[in-house]
Amino acid sequence: MTELLALDDVNVYYGPFHALRGNTLTVGEGEIVSLLGGNASGKSTTMKTILGLVRPRTGTVRFAGEDITQASTRRRVRAGIASVPEARRVFPEMTVDENLIAGAYTRRDKAGIAEDLDRMRTHFPRLAERRKQQAGTLSGGEQQMLAFARALMSRPRLVCMDEPTMGLSPKLVDQVLDEIVRINRELGVAVLFVEQQAELALSIASRGYVLATGAIVLQGTARELLDDPQIQEAYLGKAV
Template identity: 75%
Template sequence: MSSPLLELDGIDVFYGPAQALEAVGLHVGPGEIVSLLGGNASGKSTTMKTILGLVRPRAGSVRLDGADITRTSTPRRIRAGIASVPEARRVFGQMTVTENLLAGAYTRHNRREIAADLDRMYAQFPRLAQRRRQAAGTLSGGEQQMLAFARALMSRPRLICMDEPTMGLSPLLVDQVLDEIVRLNAEFGVAVLMVEQQAQLALSIAHRGYVLATGRIVLSGTAADLLDDPAVQEAYLGRDGRS
C-alpha cells in the first residue's frame, strides 16, 4: 500500500469552549476518491476547513506527502497541491469564465504553462469553451459546477477537496457532476475528498468513506462495506438513500 497523500491524525478543533472535532483521523491515498459523510453539525465542514488551513486545530496534525502542514497558510497549501471546490460553487459571478479559470492559477507564475492549462480546460470542458467570455454568474448550475472543477484544476492539484458538489442541482445534473468527478479522477489522477449530503450517491463513486458524528469518526471502510452496513443505512442513508 502506498503512503497517504493526506493524513489527519488526532485532530481536535474548538470554537471557543465548544469542541467541534475530537481525535479525528483519516487519510486519502494518491488517486483515491474518499467520501466524508455525516449529518448536520457532525463536523464535516470543520474537517474540510482544517485541511485547507482555514481552521487551526488545538491538537493533532495535518500531513501532506508526509510533511507536517498543520501550521501552514492556505496559499502555501494550495501551492503544495491542495485545491478546493467550495459549497455552492462560489464562482466569481461578475468575472468571465476565462477570468475565473485564471484566478485558479493565482499561485502560479509560468505564463506559458498557465496558457497551456487553460487550453486543456477548454478541451476537457467544451461547454466552458463556448462560454469563455460569458459572465460566470449567468451560467447554469451545472455549468458553474464544471467551472468550479476546472478552476480548481488550474492550480495543478494533487488533492481536490469538494464540499457538497451536488448541492442545489437537479437529479440529471447530479448524475452528470458525479460522472465528471470520476472522469477527472481517472484522467488527471487527482485524489478527491468529498463531503456530500447525498451519502448513497457519494459512496457509489468513492473508493472509501468515513462517517462523522458529533465531531468524531464513528465508522470507516470501503464504500461497498459502508453501503452494506446496517448502521450506515439506518443513521445516514435512510430509506431513500439520503443522509
C-alpha cells in the same frame, strides 16, 4: 496505495466548543474518499482544517509526507491542495476565462498557465463555448464544472469538494458525479468530498468516513459502509 493526506488525532475548537474530536483519516494518491455526516457533524470543519482556514489545537495534518499543520492556505495550495467550495461560489461578474485564470493565482509560470487554460477548454468543452460569458449567467451545472476547472488550474494533487451536488437536479447530480470520476481517472487527482447523500457518495468513492458530533464514528470501504446497518438506517431510510 501511497498516502497523500493524513489527519492524525486532530482536535479543533471554536472557543470552548469542541468541533473535531480526535479525528484520524487518510486519502491515498489518486483515491476518491467521501466524508459523510448530517448537519453540524463536523464535515465542513474537517475541510477547513485541511485547507488551513482553521488550525487544530492538537494533532497533525500531513500532506505528501510534510507536516502542514501550521502552514498557510496559500502554502497548501502551492503544495497541491485545491478546493471546490460549497454552492460553487464562482465569481459571477467575471468571465469564464477570468474565473479559470483566478484559479492559478499562486502560480507565476505564464506559459504553464496558458497551457492549462487550453487544457481546461479541451477537458470542459461547454466552458470553452462560454469562455467570454459572465460566470453568473451559467446554469448550475455549468457553474459546478467551472468550479472544478478553476480548482484544477492550480495543478493540484488533491481536490477537496464541499457538497458538490447541492442544489442540483438529479440529472445534473449524475453529470457532476461522472465529472468527479473523470477528473480522478484522467488526471490522476485524488478527491476528498463532503456529501450528505451516502448512496450517491459511496457510488463513486473507494472508501468513506462518517462523522457525527465532530467525531468519526464509522469508516470503511464503500461496500462495507453501504452494507452497514447504521448507514442503512440513518442515510438510506431502511429499517434495521
